[in-house]
Amino acid sequence: MSDSAYAWFEREQQNRGIDVTQVKERLNALKIETPSWGYADQGTRFRTFKRADAARTVREKLEDAAAVHRFTGACPDVAIHIPWDHADDFGKLAADAKSLGIGIGAVNPNLFQDDEYMLGSVTNADPAVRARAVEHLLACVDIARATGSKALSLWFADGTNYPGQGDFRQRKAWMEESLRTMYAALDADMRMLIEYKFFEPGFYHTDLADWGMAYNLAQKLGPKAEVLVDTGHHPQGTNIEHIVAYLLDEGRLGGFHFNARKYADDDLIVGSANPYELFLIFAQIALAERDANPIVRRTAERIAYMIDQSHNIEAKIPAMIRSVMNVQTQYAKALLVDWNAVAEAQRAGDVLEAEAAVREAFEQNVTPLLQAVREEAGLPADPMAAYKQSGYAERIWNARSAAVAPL
Amino acid sequence: MSDSAYAWFEREQQNRGIDVTQVKERLNALKIETPSWGYADQGTRFRTFKRADAARTVREKLEDAAAVHRFTGACPDVAIHIPWDHADDFGKLAADAKSLGIGIGAVNPNLFQDDEYMLGSVTNADPAVRARAVEHLLACVDIARATGSKALSLWFADGTNYPGQGDFRQRKAWMEESLRTMYAALDADMRMLIEYKFFEPGFYHTDLADWGMAYNLAQKLGPKAEVLVDTGHHPQGTNIEHIVAYLLDEGRLGGFHFNARKYADDDLIVGSANPYELFLIFAQIALAERDANPIVRRTAERIAYMIDQSHNIEAKIPAMIRSVMNVQTQYAKALLVDWNAVAEAQRAGDVLEAEAAVREAFEQNVTPLLQAVREEAGLPADPMAAYKQSGYAERIWNARSAAVAPL
Amino acid sequence: MSDSAYAWFEREQQNRGIDVTQVKERLNALKIETPSWGYADQGTRFRTFKRADAARTVREKLEDAAAVHRFTGACPDVAIHIPWDHADDFGKLAADAKSLGIGIGAVNPNLFQDDEYMLGSVTNADPAVRARAVEHLLACVDIARATGSKALSLWFADGTNYPGQGDFRQRKAWMEESLRTMYAALDADMRMLIEYKFFEPGFYHTDLADWGMAYNLAQKLGPKAEVLVDTGHHPQGTNIEHIVAYLLDEGRLGGFHFNARKYADDDLIVGSANPYELFLIFAQIALAERDANPIVRRTAERIAYMIDQSHNIEAKIPAMIRSVMNVQTQYAKALLVDWNAVAEAQRAGDVLEAEAAVREAFEQNVTPLLQAVREEAGLPADPMAAYKQSGYAERIWNARSAAVAPL
């Protein structure tokens, strides 16, 4: 596309009454954290296919995350998983990241890969296991402090596979007790993002099964606790944008784990399965960003956007760049909604016009807009093409194909 | 089955360490409200098939409800739907019911059958419609007072069919505002049961879509507001017994609308699609009834059990009797769980034993037990057989087949 | 949008290697049948809200269908439902339609609204009911002959609500037997479109529950029997475009009932819940239209596209126009897929490029294209705006608001 493509787009939007300058500002402000584990090999329960170019060390993960930021300009932070990204000196890890041009994002405690967590971590019937789990949570708060991270992102694999296996209410009490201890250790400017999940790896129940359980827990803990919405963690048919709006309204929406799904928690590239759903989620956020209520507004502006996917068959860095572009595309479209037209149709009870006003924004082709925003920021107009031309892919393929992995 | 069947059952349970006397007491205490509308013709969107024996007037509905109570001894109250069960004098309605041997149960305001509610009732964008809806809610509080009912059962059809049709957060505020007004009008001993529903008749969003939204609203309103769980109002796969345990733990489980489903809100006879699910729900209740925490215990004991089904193709009174028997069956089984064995297996991390301990109770044949309980209470051992022999079915068929319906 | 918008679009697509002339031809060839019942009042099981402008007679339905064709140029035929659209003289009905500028499309036998069909029609355990059902099917063949219709569209509400209610295999035999009789009565140029449905109004089983059962039946009956895909009749998560491709490959895809759903068979405006899904369905069709195999190609070209929705809260004619435009939009996008790029990426095993090649087409804004196509055909560029300006809506509102409905 050419300059004229953008000029035409801009005129078109101005005719629709859209303030394109403001749209560009918003798009520039959108930052999306990428996950360190998204650069390493991942798989299904059937197989983790090995790719020669997958990152094998924390250093390689940081390098790949930095590359994604270099080409997109939108991913200044990388989330880490502990102990996968263990470092003897986390201050040095943060310095390493900084030297690569990125920062450390959310710290994700891992409480599901030790054998002792087979029957649960913070909800395990064995008090010694619960104590160890809480200890790990506290260690992660220290790691956040050491790396300058301000967010602890909490996903628990805790759940059961069979009726009777666990006592729902007892486990609920243990969950609350554990998180209270962790909450007390948070610094004033840290926040705790509580994730929920419908099922898997628990196939009978999950201790934090839905937004209501995560929200209620956050309410009990205090203002530093917020809910994290993973777009793949809901039952089929769930209206996720409704939940997003609800949590925004209560000032408790802390962040997102972005990915796409058609069936279960498929962890595909965000926006690939149902782009309209992602657009509708961002439409609620865009609306909240304009809200009269400062709490709603500030909540929307502080949302931590994070990608959390499983790139089972894709080249990882291009998958990440594509993900970022998909998010930008749907946010851009959401910013093109003419909310006055929507509100007027709602007041008039004109269902068809209200729907048409929302969908009209989705039908816009925002490619010229995103290219213009990137170029104005000194970034490549097409991050994917730029990545492919950069030679980075070949370099890591060659370097990492070496028989012995670096330590 | 014979006396010896029960004798054998009792010995068997004693060997399992079950206090059969206590089980019987609990079974005797189980009361299930039947709905007036369950005695009238109901249908799908494709067709409401007409049955000659369906109740056509409030009086006939009361008579049928009384018949169900006569044969089961378990259904002393009948829920009413306003304005379907409108009476010029609700005190007289209650007296009529009393003379038939039953009382008036929950009052259900109907806010979905007037044309003005097409786009919502308490969440309608038109303030005049919202005002009328609130007025109806307040009128229903008066009706509860006049009939001696202590429960207002609230289901809202409010929702939207298309993105953009309504403003989620604005509607949320209107919902809360409307219910606050209603809450303020409740007597000290009344309670408000807030129902939620995943979808239908809203096919894009429902204003109270899940237990979390109903619970959060109840929390805001105050102690007289509780959550009502309709067993057919969840996404596929939802672990309903987990939600039940959660709400019991929070002291906010107000009641049930019982019915069965395989797909959507199918409103079939409770316990017919997946009996084990109903058992597992009752297992959580039975466990809560034994809890050390008095709030949990009292919440469990105060649960309002109500049937809410759509008998599209079945004879209505036998369908209701069958429903009551199904509920009794699963509650009886739940009372046979050896919780000590469950707890011990949980402590030991023995998943298979824990599951086996729960399932063992489900595998019991409780027919002799239920027959004994009924006979000891002076009721027919087999309510269905007794109903069939009573001649009631033939009487109403003949009487109601008359060309002109009574007013 | 202006001429320059289209000029820019055309250049853009030519750069992508798309033959725009051919795209326009295809778009011109797309014809979508509208259903007579979509112009009348429809509702949910809770309520059928009455609209003053709804069509009340067969004549009014034909007029409304003709209006939709006038503004869109894409809906030359109207499907009829028997007995809803009963006429004493069906030849005259066809002549009436012709005088309004439209023809009679598929004939839809109705076997679910008589009380005798409560427990099934062609699968009823009572041979007399089955005989009557078959008689109605044969009468509909005669009606097709009388009206010049070449398609019989068969949806059966047959199913059960409870285990044991019916014998699956016996009912399967009755279904086959009934349709064999009907098949034998078809003229050489008629076709029988067999619809399947996951559930509702049967809430335990549906006799033709999925495409496999409909397909197998069609295989047994012969070449005039084909499968009809209703986009709302599948379990959650179903990959409908896969089924479409499969049936195309077998030469058995007869037609579509278009509508949208988020939950169950919601019957919303097609393309409103998940536009990408509709695009992907059309992508399979567009691909089949280019296939080397003439059977696949001819099957794709003969598909009967039909709208089948329930306009519970919308103005019916605008809802229909919107539906037609949504279908045109997604078909247009599907025609913009660069299949060479897709095939090349598939050969190379480049998952990301293959996906990008498909999605790129979806991201195009096809509004200028569709406007150009319409204007070149002498139609209004914006059918909805033209309808609103035409005064038709006001005319029918006034005429039909009259207290007494015409006969």
Next chain:
Amino acid sequence: MSDSAYAWFEREQQNRGIDVTQVKERLNALKIETPSWGYADQGTRFRTFKRADAARTVREKLEDAAAVHRFTGACPDVAIHIPWDHADDFGKLAADAKSLGIGIGAVNPNLFQDDEYMLGSVTNADPAVRARAVEHLLACVDIARATGSKALSLWFADGTNYPGQGDFRQRKAWMEESLRTMYAALDADMRMLIEYKFFEPGFYHTDLADWGMAYNLAQKLGPKAEVLVDTGHHPQGTNIEHIVAYLLDEGRLGGFHFNARKYADDDLIVGSANPYELFLIFAQIALAERDANPIVRRTAERIAYMIDQSHNIEAKIPAMIRSVMNVQTQYAKALLVDWNAVAEAQRAGDVLEAEAAVREAFEQNVTPLLQAVREEAGLPADPMAAYKQSGYAERIWNARSAAVAPL
């Protein structure tokens, strides 16, 4: 339970008109294959927890399978997975199994764990990969011949994650082509069981996604090809017993992979999530076993019952014993259905009686019956208790805890 428990049970069933002798014969005839892989460590994508007592070699798997057969008397064959159970001499493997008292059941080719199968096996776009996959299929036919196995059980992980990634119809042709080659290599007395799966590991489409695709393929291949139903491979809400009845009616039901699920393909212990569903499946089989049509009858009698589960947190051998007992329990209940009562109620259109007749069988406690059947066959009345007392668990725990795994 005591002898008197059985005596009471028998009298009770005779009063219901059940031929208990025949029921016992059927129960004795029920044989269930266990899978070699079910004795080894298995996990979710998050973690495969290691158990010291898991089988690590083919020999250990055979030993464990033999142990399960020893205690249950119902599992004479063990299914093998190639290459997981590779042997240099498969004749010797069969002899080893025989010496342990068991035989080799279905041979399961594995086409999903080599890196070259990342984008598919028999449907891979690369002809060299397809050729290698077919070669493996043919090798498995040879293995079947060498081990005396008569069944090849085919599950393909083939599918895609994104729209555009693969060409549905081309892949369909490749699938068919590959299986035709394999089919031609089958001996006259071998059969090919074709499994289907809704999703996973393909998260956009699965090449054999449902019973219809598997069935149609089997039809094309010939009489030695049949459909295998895995109880966890369907969309939510699917009426599996309907599919079972359908395939029985067409003479194409080859076998089952038994497991339980609440959400996706959870692979839990069969019968643990929804015991009633398993009962209803067996009810269809029991009904088919009595059918007038010899094809239906013979199909039912030849069903290959196989367990296919993932014991992520359970001790494997007890999990298998429990699974076998669950299957026996539900089959036993299914054999207690009074089909005359069901048929009579169906004829009379008495929905409630028909359902009651089916459910009455489910409500029976069949523990005394199963204990009697086992004791009469010289087996332990309670296989689980017998296993626990046998010391086998302790022996393998100690032996396999040794640091170095045997080769």
